[in-house]
Amino acid sequence: MTRNIAVGVIGTGEMGTRHAHNLHRLVPGASVAGTYDVDRDRAARVAAECGGATPFGDPHELIRDPSVDAVLIASTDSTHAAFVQACLDAGKPVMCEKPLAQTAGDALRLVQAEQALGRRLIAVGLMRRFDPQHLAVRRVVKAGGIGKGLMFKGTHRNARVPTHLPGQVLITNSAVHDIDSARWLLGEEITEVFVRGMRTRPHFSRETVDMMLLQFRLTNGGLCTIEVTAAAGYGYEVSAEVVGEAGTVITAQPADAVIRLRGQIAAHVDQIWLDRFRQAYVDELVGWTESVRAGTPFGGASAWDGYISQVVTDACIEALNTGLPVAVPTPGMPDLYRQDTLREGVRAD
Amino acid sequence: MTRNIAVGVIGTGEMGTRHAHNLHRLVPGASVAGTYDVDRDRAARVAAECGGATPFGDPHELIRDPSVDAVLIASTDSTHAAFVQACLDAGKPVMCEKPLAQTAGDALRLVQAEQALGRRLIAVGLMRRFDPQHLAVRRVVKAGGIGKGLMFKGTHRNARVPTHLPGQVLITNSAVHDIDSARWLLGEEITEVFVRGMRTRPHFSRETVDMMLLQFRLTNGGLCTIEVTAAAGYGYEVSAEVVGEAGTVITAQPADAVIRLRGQIAAHVDQIWLDRFRQAYVDELVGWTESVRAGTPFGGASAWDGYISQVVTDACIEALNTGLPVAVPTPGMPDLYRQDTLREGVRAD
Amino acid sequence: MTRNIAVGVIGTGEMGTRHAHNLHRLVPGASVAGTYDVDRDRAARVAAECGGATPFGDPHELIRDPSVDAVLIASTDSTHAAFVQACLDAGKPVMCEKPLAQTAGDALRLVQAEQALGRRLIAVGLMRRFDPQHLAVRRVVKAGGIGKGLMFKGTHRNARVPTHLPGQVLITNSAVHDIDSARWLLGEEITEVFVRGMRTRPHFSRETVDMMLLQFRLTNGGLCTIEVTAAAGYGYEVSAEVVGEAGTVITAQPADAVIRLRGQIAAHVDQIWLDRFRQAYVDELVGWTESVRAGTPFGGASAWDGYISQVVTDACIEALNTGLPVAVPTPGMPDLYRQDTLREGVRAD
Amino acid sequence: MTRNIAVGVIGTGEMGTRHAHNLHRLVPGASVAGTYDVDRDRAARVAAECGGATPFGDPHELIRDPSVDAVLIASTDSTHAAFVQACLDAGKPVMCEKPLAQTAGDALRLVQAEQALGRRLIAVGLMRRFDPQHLAVRRVVKAGGIGKGLMFKGTHRNARVPTHLPGQVLITNSAVHDIDSARWLLGEEITEVFVRGMRTRPHFSRETVDMMLLQFRLTNGGLCTIEVTAAAGYGYEVSAEVVGEAGTVITAQPADAVIRLRGQIAAHVDQIWLDRFRQAYVDELVGWTESVRAGTPFGGASAWDGYISQVVTDACIEALNTGLPVAVPTPGMPDLYRQDTLREGVRAD
Incomplete structure (x- = not known):
């Protein structure tokens, strides 16, 4: 009885394949209508795995096809902005994996195009906003029990890293998530950034900066510190803490079971x-397809969030390169993106 | 493209309503076809909430209706056995909330009827077998790292309790879950039970036994201890631990966020x-509807598990009443119920 | 300026050596006056390590020697009662490692002798009463926040075990500590015991019972369950939990550091x-020597506690042997042993 | 038999009183010989509480008095350097509460005076080097299991704060401890500092900076981030984490008992x-008095550590005031202060 949302998936690499499988198997009232990838075989394979979706040979055909209700973009970063613009042109809702664009200017143009349309069609894939642990922290902060939020502390560790990883890539691919967490959890904008990095292994390329500390100032005078470690060795782990006037709240590390073995009490850490x-x-995806069905704005990250993320990561790259603190502009948020009354997450029933 | 499984829900109290909402909103490829309840208004309300399902005036009509692919029974305990038998008569898969029946004899008759059919249509709602924490313990035990499982330790606490709660009700309604956990996690049967209980508040009725310790012997000589506390006050909490030769594994207490406030580091405990x-x-329900769709046995508790649960709870009631250890018969499991190769849980991809 | 307490140590095996070293190095205002052991070399070695104490050739000489202010007994179990009696005869304070005696009758005779003296000279070495974690649980229970204590749950695991370990030894050497914890933390006496055990490895001797569950009833109708596992493999661990009307409190597992390594978050577990x-x-020993110096009763376990421990362990052995619940006598506590106003622990400043 | 170390205590405020009581009651083989304070009554009271020590009217008399084996300085910060110099002049071991001096220059003069003497008489009171949790982290790092240490992360929170707390005081009084932890745990020196602070409450004085983030670069290229929050509200808490190549180690938060009550699982946090x-x-103090007795260098912080702490805090104050990263000089450590083979802590037996 629920209207089905048929999604076209552009880009069927690791991330896009996961999204397609989720849409097909785990998101009620959604299906995969079609797929596109520069690797046609891969697109066809994922299409077949998702209940016999249509593999498209041209992404713009997929976007325009009447069988496609909404579009998910998980292709290579440099293609994002143009595909999103095409979705706007076709009047179709689009979920774009971060980054929304490759420059702040490109992101701003998408924001302006959306404003010209007068309705929000763009969703940005900053998935932590749907993570149960991050949502729990957000709820505690909003409930006010720990007082006004004064500081954000983020930790972001990957187990393994390529031997060539320029610092700007660590910023735009990894730190961008923590930047979004800081803004989202505190409800403040970043006004100054200071960044220091390190190449942790001599055999990594000379340009590699695989460990980083970022320190920010916020609009309310508050502070942030973010650790991004790309070669943490032991596993993949993210934590987010807010220090408030009266107390603090931090994401719990998810654990299924506690094992006592060989002189240790231990819990498992994920690897990826x-x-x-x-x-x-x-x-x-549940939240996004529900918003598409209902015609209401998406409860996660908006085009505006995608644009501001770009503005902050640009400043971080400059701070890394110059070694100095860098001021970050904080343009006023257009009315289209105010969403104080939106439902967040999908578990609020 | 996936075949939809249309479920008829019998009993739309708190539990049945939750199941109906889950089928309607959160289980991909499932829907609510119809509802029945002795309270017709309630059945109609839930039917309306679930995408306009049909409210039935007669449960047997619901069971036989061709629009109903499978039946979920969440009505009052005394009606379970007859409804399950009706499902068998109609050749329809049925998920029955525990208990499967009210006596071991009645449960055995359902087992025998299923055996006569030669295929497994009955699923029993012992949901811990799908809890991520319990599944994690099960996986660790099966992987063998902690050696042979020797002991099960269960804790089962409710926050609040009615002032009249006879000991046998605590056994059949609450301890039955822990009994199933012990059998499932260790893969052994219970051969002896010893039970002691307590009325914890003077204002509870004289027949009330709201706190209980159950101690078991297992087929491999192993041991179990189970605490059931109905008036724990602080919240609802379940834990399951297996002690093995080389180590132990215990369910982690689920936590979203850790809060530091007023001299404490604290995590939230659920209330129900x-x-x-x-x-x-x-x-x-995902696992059950998938098994219905595929025509394969359900990966959770079977009619056999429902029957053995009844045998053990019968012995526990006798042990509580006599004050003595009571031997428990361990009939051999019919071939129909062997399922060593079944996939468990729904998160194994 | 503080009066020094010179202690004679009888028995310089592993436990007695630890006590002697502690007295010499870590207990302010205490020293080792002399040592005795059936192995004279060992006694002499420990005497030398403790600042040149006197090695005695006869334990009764040590007890009577005027240089000895107080006596610590850590010799083999069968010698305890006679040495304690000799200390009473000499009018000297004595700390006796558990068990106080080998039969309840012998322990009772020491209680009676102490009563005849009219002052408490006997301390029993049930050291958990001075463990920071156990004291914290005790304080929470006494403060009343979790309501009336209803249940005690104990876990007691050793890493390794001899291949011959009769069940009665596991009861008198290991479970005796948990029995004391239950009595001390709840302030109730044990009225019924039920015990089941297991030999966990086929290569252990046939008489071995190295894993045990003990279930008790208390004077207030409350309940206890105690796990004693002698071959836990992974390490040495003790926990004590009290379930009260409004909440529960459990000893925290001591941890110094939390290590993230190889896919795990882990803390170290002690081995012995x-x-x-x-x-x-x-x-x-700090608490004991302070009580000796001040001439006040020891804040830890008394001769009465030693006697009751014996009564309960006797009943547990009978329960293990008969397979039936066994009633435990609960003689009234003589006035000499009431100590409601005593300071507990040594960290209360 | 152990030689007693008689300590003269200069300054009997909160900290000095605690030290005096510890020396009198909890440090074996130590006593308080005399006390001095600008408040003579207070000095006399503490002297009386510590076994009848001598209250001195002149601190230099105390330092020179033959009954005083060693001196502990806990007077107001501005007096430290002169008292330490007087101890050197008298050839007596001295434990000086941090800071060693008020300027790097004064501290360096004490280092040079000690070098001229050719033996180490100065100990600096940076007590975290004796904290069991910090020692555990240090042991894990030194054992090498987590690989080379790359980053230090410190958190330092006080529950309450005066309404006037200039940023430089927060640096010299609070952050100085975390600076020492970073140097001690990683074995590296700090080469660059960047500091941002915040006044968290409008009613605090305008000069107040009660929340601070400090970010450092280290000699091996590694990084540090330190949070100092003076008005954390919920309690006093310190943590220290080292991120290494293969894993991380962090101080466990000390916990005695875990309480379940009113919908929470909670552990207590200290307040001061x-x-x-x-x-x-x-x-x-145990470690210090043992080193005095043995005539060996103190295993904790040396005059050199006190001097380098001053150099780093000077740079931090400049960074706070200028808003820019500030380079920190790293003078070579004189041979007198190399102590690779020293025993650390007092629990290594």
Whole structure:
């Protein structure tokens, strides 16, 4: 009885395949209408795995096809902005994996195009906003029990890293999530950034900066510190803490079982982000397809969030390169993106 | 493209309503075809909430109706056995909330009827088998790292309790879950039970036994101890631990966020079982509807498990009443119920 | 300026050596006056390690020697009662490692002798009463926040075990500590015991019972369950939990550091009781020597506690042997042993 | 038999009184010989509480008095350097509460005076080096299991704060401890500092900076981030984490008991540093008096550590005031202060 949302998936690499499988198997009232990938075989394979969806040979055909209600973009970063613009042109809702664009200017143009349309069609894939642990922290902060939020502390560790990882990539691919967490959890904007990084292994390329500390100032005078460690060795782990006037709240590390063995009490740590954020990825798509069905704005990250993320990561790259603190502009948020009354997450029943 | 499983829900009290909502909103490829309840208004209300399902005036009509692919029974305990038998007569898969029947004899008759059919249509709602924490313990035990499982330790606490709660009700309604956990996690049967209980508040009725310790012997000589506390005050909490030769494994207490406030570091505890086992209830129905669709046996509790649960709870009631250890018969499991190769849970991808 | 307490140590095996070293190095205002052991070399070695104490050739000479202010007995169990009696005869304070005697009758005779003297000279080495974690549980229970204490749950695991360990030894050597914890933390006496045990490895001797569940009834109708596992494999661990009307309190597992490594978040578990209770052993001697100096009753376990421990362990052995619940006598506590106003632990400043 | 170390205590405020009581009651082989305070009554009271020590009217008389084996300085910060110099002049071992001096220059003069003497008489009271949790982290790092240490992360929270707290005071009084932890745990020196602070409450004085983030670069290219929050509200808490190549290690939060009550699982947090570091303060004095007795260098912080702390805090104050990253000089450590083979802590037996 529920209207089905048929999604076209552009980009069927690791992330896009996960999204397609989630839409097909775990998101009620959603299906995969079609797929596109530069690797046609891969697109066809994922289409077949998702209940016989149509593999498209041209992404713009997929976007325009009447069988496609909404579009999910998980292709390579440099293609995002143009595909999102095409979705706007076709008047179709679109979920774009971060980054929304490759420059702040490109992101701003998408924001302006959306404003010209007068309705929000763009969702950005910053999935932590649907993670049960991050949502719990958000709820505690909003409930006010710990007082006004004064500081954000983020930790972001990957188990393994390529031997060539320029610092700007660590910022735009990894730190961008923590930047979004800081803004979202505190409800403040970032006004100054200071960044220091390190190449942790001599055999990594000279340009590699695989460990980083980022320190921010916020609009309310508050502070942030973010650790991004790409070669943490032991596993993949993310934590987010808010220090308030009266107390603090931090994401619990998810644990299923506690094992006592060989002189230790231990819990398992996930190895990759797809495992850690398994539920968040499903809930993000549930929330998104529900918003598409209802014609209401998406409860997760908006085009505006995608644009501001770009503005902050640009400043972080400059701070890393110059070694100095860098001021960050804080343009006023257009009315289209105010969403104080939106439902967050998908578990609020 | 996936074949939809249309479920008829008999009994739309608190538990049945939750199941109906889950089927309608959170279980992909499932829907609510119809509802029945002795309170017709309630049945109609839930039917309306679930996408306009049909409210039936007669449960047997619901069971026989061709629009109903499978039946979920959440009505009052005394009606379970007859409804399950009617499902068998109609050749329809049925998920029956525990208890399967009210006497071991009645449960055995259902087992025998199923055996006569030669295929498994009966699923029993012991949802912990789908709880992520319990599944994690099960996986660790099966992986063998902690050696042979020697002991099960269960804790089962409700926050609040009615002032009249006879000991046998605590056994059949609450301890039955822990009994199933012990059998499932260790893969052994219970051969002896010893039970002591307590009325914890003077204002509870004289027949009330709201706190209980159950101690078992297992087929491999192993041991169990189970605490059931109905008036724990602070919240609802379940834990399950297996002690093995080389180590132990215990369910982690689910936690979203850790709060530092007023001299404490604290995590939230759920207040009712519907919150604690929210995900387990969804996953149980996902697993069940998948098995219905595929025509394969359900990966959770079978009619046999429902029957053995009844045998053990009967012995526990006798032990509570006599004050003595009571031997428990361990009939051999019919071939129909061997399922060593079944996939468990729904998160194994 | 503080009066020094010179202690004679009888028995310089592993436990007695630890006590002697603690007295010499870590207990302010105490020293080792002399040592005795059936192995004279060992006694001499420990005497030398403790600042040049006198090695005695006869334990009764040590007890009577005017240089000895107080006596610590850590010799083999069968010698305890006679040495304690000799200390009473000499009018000297004595700390006796558990068990106080080998039969309830012998223990009772010491209680009666002490009563005849009219002052308490006997302290029994049940060191958990000085463990910071156990004291914290005790304080929470006494403060009343969790309501009336209804249940005690104990876990007691050793890493390794001799291949020959008769069940009665597991009861008198290991379970005796948990029995004392139950009585001390709840302030109730044990009225019924039920015991089941297991030999966990086929290569252990046929008489071995190295894993045990003990279930008790208390004077207030409350309940206890105690796990004693002698071959836990992974390490040495003790926990004590009290379930009250409004909440529960459990000993925290001591942890120094939390390590993230190879896919795990882990904390270290001690391997032997001497490490786990390192501080408790020191604090027990601090409390004991302070009581000797002040001439006030010892804040830890008394001769009465030693006697009741024996009564309960006797009943447990009978329960293990008969397979039936066994009633435990609960003689009234003589006035000499009431100590409601005593200071507990040594950290209350 | 052990030689007693008689200590003269200069300054009997909160900290000095705690040290005096510890020396008198909890440090074996130590006593309080005399006390001095600008408040003569207070000095006399503490002297009386410590076994009848001598209250001195002149601190230099105390330092020179033949009954005083060693001196502990806990007077107001501005007096430290001169009292330490007087101890050097008298050839007596001295434990000086941090800071060693008020300028790097004054501290350096004490280092040079000590070098001229050719033996180490100065100990600096940075007590975390004796905290069991910090020692455990240090042991894990030194054992090498987590690989080379790359990053230090410190958190330092006080429950309450005066309404006037200039940023430089927060640096010299609070952050100085975390600076020492970073140097000690990683074995690296700090080469660059960047500091941002915040006044968290409008009613605090305008000069107040009660919340601070400090970010450092280290000699090996590694990084540090330190949070100092003076008005954390909920309690006093310190944590120290080292991120290594293969894993991480962090101080466990000390916990005695875990309480389940009113919908929470909770552990207590200390309210003041004297409670959190109770054991560290005792062990620091045990280690110091043992080193005085043996004539060996103190295993804790040296005059060199006190000097370098001053150099780093000077740079932090400049960074706070200028808003820019500030380079920190790293003078070579004189041979006198190399102590690779020293025993650390007092629990290594």
